[in-house]
Amino acid sequence: MSIAWYLVVSALIFCIGAGGVLVRRNPLVILLCLELMLNATNLALIAFARMHGNSDGQIFALIIMVVAACEVTVGLGLIVAIFRRRLPIDVDELRELQG
Amino acid sequence: MSTTTWAWLVLLFPLLGATVNGLGYKKLSRGGAGAIGTAAIGLAFVCAVGALISLQGHDAEHRALVSSLWDYAVTGDSGVDAKLSILVDPLSVYMILVVTGVSTLIHLYSVSYMRGDHGYSRYFAYLNFFVFSMLVLVLGGNFLVLIVGWAFVGAASYLLISFWYRRGTATRAGIKAFVINVVGDVGLVLGTFFILRHSGTLDFLGTFRAVEGGAFAGHQGSLTAGCLLLLVGAFAKSAQIPLHTWLPDAMEGPTPVSSLIHAATMVTAGVYLIARMHPLFEQAPAAADTAAIVGCVTLLVAGTIALTMTDIKRVIAYSTMSQIGYMIMAVGAGGYVAGLFHLMTHAFFKALLFMAAGSIIGAMAGGQSLEKMSGFRRAMPFTFGCFVVGGLALSGVPPFSGFFSKDEILAFVGSRGGWFDALYVLGYVGAFLTAVYTFRMIFRAFLGEPCAEAKELEHGHLAHAEVHTNPANGEVEDTDVGFPGPEHTIAERALPMKVAMSLLAFGATFAGLLQIPFVDHVVTNFLEPTFADSKWIEQEPSNGLVTFGLIIGTVIALSGIALAHRIWVAKPGSAAAWQARFKPAYTLFVNKWYFDELIDLVVVRPFAAFGNFSRRTFERVVVEGTLIGGTTSVVRAGSSAVRAIQTGFLRYYAALLLLGGAAVVLYFLIAAS
Numbered sequence: 001m002s003i004a005w006y007l008v009v010s011a012l013i014f015c016i017g018a019g020g021v022l023v024r025r026n027p028l029v030i031l032l033c034l035e036l037m038l039n040a041t042n043l044a045l046i047a048f049a050r051m052h053g054n055s056d057g058q059i060f061a062l063i064i065m066v067v068a069a070c071e072v073t074v075g076l077g078l079i080v081a082i083f084r085r086r087l088p089i090d091v092d093e094l095r096e097l098q099g
Numbered sequence: 100m101s102t103t104t105w106a107w108l109v110l111l112f113p114l115l116g117a118t119v120n121g122l123g124y125k126k127l128s129r130g131g132a133g134a135i136g137t138a139a140i141g142l143a144f145v146c147a148v149g150a151l152i153s154l155q156g157h158d159a160e161h162r163a164l165v166s167s168l169w170d171y172a173v174t175g176d177s178g179v180d181a182k183l184s185i186l187v188d189p190l191s192v193y194m195i196l197v198v199t200g201v202s203t204l205i206h207l208y209s210v211s212y213m214r215g216d217h218g219y220s221r222y223f224a225y226l227n228f229f230v231f232s233m234l235v236l237v238l239g240g241n242f243l244v245l246i247v248g249w250a251f252v253g254a255a256s257y258l259l260i261s262f263w264y265r266r267g268t269a270t271r272a273g274i275k276a277f278v279i280n281v282v283g284d285v286g287l288v289l290g291t292f293f294i295l296r297h298s299g300t301l302d303f304l305g306t307f308r309a310v311e312g313g314a315f316a317g318h319q320g321s322l323t324a325g326c327l328l329l330l331v332g333a334f335a336k337s338a339q340i341p342l343h344t345w346l347p348d349a350m351e352g353p354t355p356v357s358s359l360i361h362a363a364t365m366v367t368a369g370v371y372l373i374a375r376m377h378p379l380f381e382q383a384p385a386a387a388d389t390a391a392i393v394g395c396v397t398l399l400v401a402g403t404i405a406l407t408m409t410d411i412k413r414v415i416a417y418s419t420m421s422q423i424g425y426m427i428m429a430v431g432a433g434g435y436v437a438g439l440f441h442l443m444t445h446a447f448f449k450a451l452l453f454m455a456a457g458s459i460i461g462a463m464a465g466g467q468s469l470e471k472m473s474g475f476r477r478a479m480p481f482t483f484g485c486f487v488v489g490g491l492a493l494s495g496v497p498p499f500s501g502f503f504s505k506d507e508i509l510a511f512v513g514s515r516g517g518w519f520d521a522l523y524v525l526g527y528v529g530a531f532l533t534a535v536y537t538f539r540m541i542f543r544a545f546l547g548e549p550c551a552e553a554k555e556l557e558h559g560h561l562a563h564a565e566v567h568t569n570p571a572n573g574e575v576e577d578t579d580v581g582f583p584g585p586e587h588t589i590a591e592r593a594l595p596m597k598v599a600m601s602l603l604a605f606g607a608t609f610a611g612l613l614q615i616p617f618v619d620h621v622v623t624n625f626l627e628p629t630f631a632d633s634k635w636i637e638q639e640p641s642n643g644l645v646t647f648g649l650i651i652g653t654v655i656a657l658s659g660i661a662l663a664h665r666i667w668v669a670k671p672g673s674a675a676a677w678q679a680r681f682k683p684a685y686t687l688f689v690n691k692w693y694f695d696e697l698i699d700l701v702v703v704r705p706f707a708a709f710g711n712f713s714r715r716t717f718e719r720v721v722v723e724g725t726l727i728g729g730t731t732s733v734v735r736a737g738s739s740a741v742r743a744i745q746t747g748f749l750r751y752y753a754a755l756l757l758l759g760g761a762a763v764v765l766y767f768l769i770a771a772s
């Protein structure tokens with residue numbers, strides 16, 4: 001099977017994720033969309049690893065998973081903190097850091 | 100112990116005393132602070148005697164010992180060799196003996212005199228720090244240590260003049276002294292640069308060798324400029340015209356401080372400097388002649404001002420200026436031993452006069468005006484005796500010490516011939532003035548009808564001020580820390596003061612016997628190794644000149660005393676007639692020759708006007724308006740432009756990020772194809 005199919009699927013997932021990040025206002029959903037983007041990258045990396053026949057890409061993918069896990073931990077923690085303080089769960093409302 | 104170890108110990112004890120008193124001022128009792136301060140200086144004196152004995156054990160040719168504690172900055176070829184080194188030779192040992200000896204007695208005096216004062220430990224910490232600084236100055240073995248000691252004594256002098264720091268007049272006097280002394284410091288540092296440039300070393304002995312070896316051949320201008328700049332330092336420290344105006348104001352400090360710093364030790368630093376640098380000054384005769392002339396002018400001007408002052412401490416202050424004028428004239432003319440001998444005898448009798456004046460001020464409950472004092476002779480016999488001994492020594496009446504030392508200076512100056520004859524004659528005019536103003540002070544304070552305070556004291560009651568006031572301007576003060584204490588002390592009722600004054604009176608009377616013409620030459624013989632290379636060492640006044648000087652000196656001193664007696668005792672009230680007859684001269688003298696006004700006009704006002712002008716034009720417009728204002732407005736405009744991007748919308752940032760990423764990818768795609 002040609003590498004192109006894998007890349008097309010990867011690109012599609014990435015675009016869905018990116019679109020979600022840009023469009024959605026719920027931080028939880030934004031976080032999910034970010035995960036989609038990361039997984040699209042993983043897919044591309046593993047496809048390339050298969051193509052070249054070595055494991056560099058797979059190692060990259062594993063590292064990205066670790067980073068993703070960390071990111072989700074921090075992100076979910078933030079969301080819980082926002083919820084506890086009864087702040088709106090809406091990124092457009094949370095804009096106190098404007099210049 | 101080696102000679103240099105003794106000298107290091109001389110430095111160590113005052114430093115320890117200053118540290119202990121300075122850090123422990125809250126814990127120490129009054130007696131403790133005074134005892135530590137006095138003991139520290141006493142031990143330093145003992146070590147100075149040890150250094151003297153040890154130094155005499157060396158051959159005469161090897162009596163210049165250098166000891167370096169560590170290298171501060173030493174570079175190989177570029178000529179910087181800054182070391183923490185001391186030079187122990189007859190001159191520096193002579194100086195440390197005088198400094199520690201007189202300081203010990205003045206510390207002892209202060210134990211009683213300052214007893215009523217709050218801030219007793221602080222006083223002794225400052226005083227010990229001063230002695231340490233002075234010893235650094237005279238023991239320093241290179242220009243760097245000399246400059247450090249020079250600046251330290253200036254700082255100590257500032258601290259002690261402003262000791263009563265809530266007195267406006269005292270703090271102003273301290274600032275004035277400090278500023279004028281810094282002018283001198285600048286001169287000293289610049290002079291050092293001129294000399295270092297061609298000698299290539301900071302070390303004294305190395306500099307002298309370089310000068311002997313012709314390092315300044317073809318650079319005569321540099322040497323003369325360097326020596327003249329050193330003289331600026333010497334004049335500022337030793338209160339010579341035109342940098343003298345701080346000394347009379349420095350009398351705002353406590354009386355023992357005036358006695359120690361502004362009479363016996365610090366103000367003689369200029370004399371020491373010229374004597375120490377004599378190989379340089381002998382190669383730069385223009386500078387040496389300048390010193391001699393300025394010294395002579397100062398001794399006359401100060402003598403005339405002293406005739407008209409009514410504040411007892413200021414009379415003695417102008418007298419100090421005048422006597423240092425003699426010393427500067429002597430060392431400028433090349434009579435180093437004569438100048439240094441007068442330095443020692445002057446330290447004794449002038450410290451004694453200040454101590455006696457302090458005792459009278461105590462009896463007047465803080466008052467210092469001669470106008471109000473009279474008739475203390477019966478009430479204060481001991482103080483009277485000390486004052487008369489000091490006065491006779493100062494006037495130069497045989498056989499008191501000042502007679503021999505002043506005579507030696509004038510005989511040496513006379514033996515130089517040429518235009519030095521003018522200085523010789525003017526020196527005797529100054530001697531006449533000295534006798535008149537000294538005995539004017541004595542007759543006015545001690546003879547005549549007793550004033551109210553003296554009468555009370557005869558009945559055993561020491562005057563006590565109901566309301567404490569500043570003697571300079573009459574402002575009302577309290578007696579807490581920062582002002583003088585509530586009680587005053589007189590020598591008759593305090594044993595330490597009596598002991599200190601008795602010993603100084605002994606010195607003032609008999610120190611002259613060390614060096615009697617035709618009889619003995621103890622000081623000359625002792626100092627000879629230091630000045631062996633001087634070209635004036637062989638210069639000796641002829642026997643006829645010396646004999647003439649001894650006779651004329653006696654006659655002049657006695658006739659000065661007689662004149663003072665005629666004006667202020669035999670015909671009381673005739674002083675006013677004299678004032679009226681010589682009105683222009685009197686106005687000039689009583690206004691101190693208008694030196695304060697002159698300096699104000701020539702230096703202070705132009706600089707203040709220039710400062711105001713530049714503040715209005717340059718500071719406001721260029722610095723504040725353009726530089727600072729311009730920078731802030733540029734930054735402000737830039738940041739407000741950039742701030743518009745920071746909307747706070749998370750999704751907006753994400754879109755920017757994506758667009759940026761996409762742009763980068765696109766660039767690489769295009770670049771790759």
